[in-house]
Amino acid sequence: LQKVKNDLEVVLSTIRSKNKQLEEDLKREQQWHEEQEQVLDTLKRIEEETKTQAEQLSRKSLNVGTFNELQNKMLELKSYKEELLSALGEFLAEHFPLPENNRSVKNSSEEPGVELITLHEILEILIHKLMSTPHEPYITINNSFWPPYIELLLRYGIALRHPEDPNRMRLEAFHM
Numbered sequence: 001l002q003k004v005k006n007d008l009e010v011v012l013s014t015i016r017s018k019n020k021q022l023e024e025d026l027k028r029e030q031q032w033h034e035e036q037e038q039v040l041d042t043l044k045r046i047e048e049e050t051k052t053q054a055e056q057l058s059r060k061s062l063n064v065g066t067f068n069e070l071q072n073k074m075l076e077l078k079s080y081k082e083e084l085l086s087a088l089g090e091f092l093a094e095h096f097p098l099p100e101n102n103r104s105v106k107n108s109s110e111e112p113g114v115e116l117i118t119l120h121e122i123l124e125i126l127i128h129k130l131m132s133t134p135h136e137p138y139i140t141i142n143n144s145f146w147p148p149y150i151e152l153l154l155r156y157g158i159a160l161r162h163p164e165d166p167n168r169m170r171l172e173a174f175h176m
Contacts, residue, residue, distance in 0.1 A: 092120040099146060114143040122149055126159060126171035137170040138162050 096119040117125075122145060130137040141150060153159035154169065162168035 089120050092118065092123075096120075096149065096152075116146045117144050119149045119152075122153070123158075123171075126153075126169075130171045130173065134173075137173075138165075138168040139170065141167050141169060 098116050098118055125139055126137075129139050150159075150169070154161060157172055159169045159171055162170070
């Protein structure tokens, strides 16, 4: 009976420690959830303020000069965005070419029918997934992703692996 009692005490202490750890995890998750709700509330408030400002501006019927000025600024921003995207694409194409361009890199386990995608395309997929479905930003890593590119993104904190599935990853949410 003494041995059974000791065994049950060990089990009890183990379960208590697990419960304590689970409670700490729950507190962290609740805190994260509250922070996300605060961010959502802030974004909703900003959206409402923007809508009311837009309604006020439309009611005041902007004069042509102000409207043209805003339109010019928007065009400048769009062209600047295009310049940045073009520069990023050129940089990635120059410094991170696909392995077919470098004959010294051969992967014998690679299937001959798989066409690899560029780092630029991987980043576009990650960004699109993060923006289109922020609640589930993970993409599945398949054979078309060149492993050194995946390792580069993970090592430098640009992307994160899924905590439970190593074949999935997401872009680090830099905007938060």
